[in-house]
Amino acid sequence: MSVSINGTTGITLAGxxxxxxxxxxxxxxxxxxxxxxxxxxxxxxTFTAAGALAYSVDRWYGYCTGANVxxxxxxxxxxxxxxxxxxxxxxxxxxxxxxxxEQKNSYDLAGSTCTLSADxxxxxxxxxxxxxxxxATTTADTFGSLASPTVxxxxxxxxxxxxxxxxxTTNISIPAAATTGIQILFTVGALTAGLTWTIGNVQLEKGSxxxxxxxxxxxxxxxxxxxxxxxxxxxxxSIYVRAYSAASAPLTQYIPFQVAKRIAPSPLTKVxxxxxxxxxxxxxxxxxxQGFNIQGVATALADTYYLANTSSEYVTASSxx
Amino acid sequence: xxKQVKNPIGNISGVQKLTNNDDYIFIPLPAQGxxxxxxxxxxxxxxxxxxxxxxx
Numbered sequence: 001m002s003v004s005i006n007g008t009t010g011i012t013l014a015g016x017x018x019x020x021x022x023x024x025x026x027x028x029x030x031x032x033x034x035x036x037x038x039x040x041x042x043x044x045x046t047f048t049a050a051g052a053l054a055y056s057v058d059r060w061y062g063y064c065t066g067a068n069v070x071x072x073x074x075x076x077x078x079x080x081x082x083x084x085x086x087x088x089x090x091x092x093x094x095x096x097x098x099x100x101x102e103q104k105n106s107y108d109l110a111g112s113t114c115t116l117s118a119d120x121x122x123x124x125x126x127x128x129x130x131x132x133x134x135x136a137t138t139t140a141d142t143f144g145s146l147a148s149p150t151v152x153x154x155x156x157x158x159x160x161x162x163x164x165x166x167x168x169t170t171n172i173s174i175p176a177a178a179t180t181g182i183q184i185l186f187t188v189g190a191l192t193a194g195l196t197w198t199i200g201n202v203q204l205e206k207g208s209x210x211x212x213x214x215x216x217x218x219x220x221x222x223x224x225x226x227x228x229x230x231x232x233x234x235x236x237x238s239i240y241v242r243a244y245s246a247a248s249a250p251l252t253q254y255i256p257f258q259v260a261k262r263i264a265p266s267p268l269t270k271v272x273x274x275x276x277x278x279x280x281x282x283x284x285x286x287x288x289x290q291g292f293n294i295q296g297v298a299t300a301l302a303d304t305y306y307l308a309n310t311s312s313e314y315v316t317a318s319s320x321x
Numbered sequence: 322x323x324k325q326v327k328n329p330i331g332n333i334s335g336v337q338k339l340t341n342n343d344d345y346i347f348i349p350l351p352a353q354g355x356x357x358x359x360x361x362x363x364x365x366x367x368x369x370x371x372x373x374x375x376x377x
Contacts, residue, residue, distance in 0.1 A: 052355070145358070252329050266354035267338075267346040274343070284347035285326055286334040292347075293329060319354060 016207045027214035028101050028109065029184065030059040032202040034084040035218060036225045037073045044072040049092075053146050055320055057084055058225035059099050063146055066093030069191060076200055077165065083119065083200030088191030097199055098185035100321035102262060103140040109206060111176040116184065117210045119200035121165040126195060130187045131170065132156040135178035141262075141321050143183055151183060165198055169210035181321065226259035228321075233314030239274075241282070242305035245298035251279065251306070256291035257317060264288050265317035272313035278304040284315065292317070323348075323360060325373035336360060336370050 004012040036058040039045070045056050047069050053061040057073050064086075071086040086095050120129050134151035136143050144150035154175060159168040174182070184204060188197055201213045216224075232255060233239045241253040268287045276282070279296035286293040292315070298304040308314055326347065328334035335349040338360075352360045364370075 145355070250329065263353050264349040266352065267348050267356035269340075269347070270343070270345045272343065281343045281345075283326070283337060283345055284335075286328045287347060287349040295329070318356070321354075 016209045026205045028204045029202050030224050034082045036222050042073045044070045046070050062097050064095045067091040083198050086197040088195040090193045092191045095191045096187045100143050101182045103181045106182045107179050109174045110179045113208045114172045115210045117169045117203040119165050119167050120161045121198040122161050123163050123196045129159045129161050132185045133172050134183040136180035140180045171208050223259050227262050228319050230317045231314050233308035235311045239308040245304040247300045249298045250295050252295040254293050261289045261319040263319050265319045269316045274313045275307040275309050278302045282306040323370040325370050327373045
């Protein structure tokens with residue numbers, strides 16, 4: 001790589017710059033380190049065979065065929081705090097793990113060479129992890145379902161893995177047409193009983209050289225993920241609406257999100273049986289990229305409230321792709 | 322089954338799908354995202370959501 005030093009224009013690098021201290025925000029994959037896990041908090045999640053894709057650690061979805069598998073955030077090794085691990089089962093025929101990158105975060109990659117990196121291992125027997133890159137075929141950020149995908153393949157290839165976690169890299173030539181969002185998918189075959197598949201430090205960066213992993217502050221990574229999924233409530237009286245209300249009077253509260261969403265969340269899900277007085281369980285009434293309205297209705301003239309007061313009482317907002 | 326939901330000023334703002342117990346799924350309209358696509362597919366099958374309850 002050539003380096004030009006000019007007294008007027010400064011230092012110019014013809015290629016990429018790589019260093020142990022690195023530059024931030026080069027990784028287009030969010031939560032590539034698997035450190036953010038709002039949905040499961042490191043608990044095990046079951047993926048239903050031939051079901052819809054299911055989101056797991058933030059921004060990542062999984063699926064399987066043949067039989068159910070489980071997956072969860074696990075401790076990493078060395079300087080890597082976390083990775084994600086699937087555990088196989090008898091009759092499993094395939095497992096997939098992927099991320100959809102929205103148009104706004106991938107548009108500039110079109111027409112360039114990118115590098116995909118990932119830590120991978122399978123405990124035994126299987127030695128192949130297949131990677132595939134896609135773009136949304138016609139409509140921005142619309143990738144379809146597992147059963148009816150609306151994607152165009154960009155490139156695919158395989159990594160030959162072992163039981164030892166190893167970092168693999170490959171170059172991907174992103175076509176000029178790929179301006180609608182990109183999907184990165186890893187798949188394995190028969191992850192049968194006793195086998196585990198470990199994934200970590202996934203990075204997609206512009207350029208043909210794999211550079212060091214882009215470690216971002218946890219709070220920053222969490223906020224980046226909350227553009228797509230957020231939990232509101234969950235104890236500490238975090239949602240508490242109370243008033244002395246006339247019979248049949250609505251008790252409505254607008255609750256803003258911590259982070260504005262990619263699109264109006266679909267769905268917003270109220271979870272748990274909340275503490276209420278003089279009202280049925282509250283219901284979500286409206287949702288936008290900025291927040292939502294929730295409402296209870298007083299059953300009689302009396303003190304009225306609803307309250308999300310435990311870790312199992314909350315609202316989730318999903319704007320995943 | 323889905324049920325229409327009105328916002329505080331009386332306009333249809335979304336649909337609600339009962340899941341289990343006291344859990345609810347709310348899908349804002351126009352439908353978007355995975356849950357929205359599922360709702361649109363349900364409509365395409367000829368189904369109709371229950372009407373919203375009148376706001377008080």
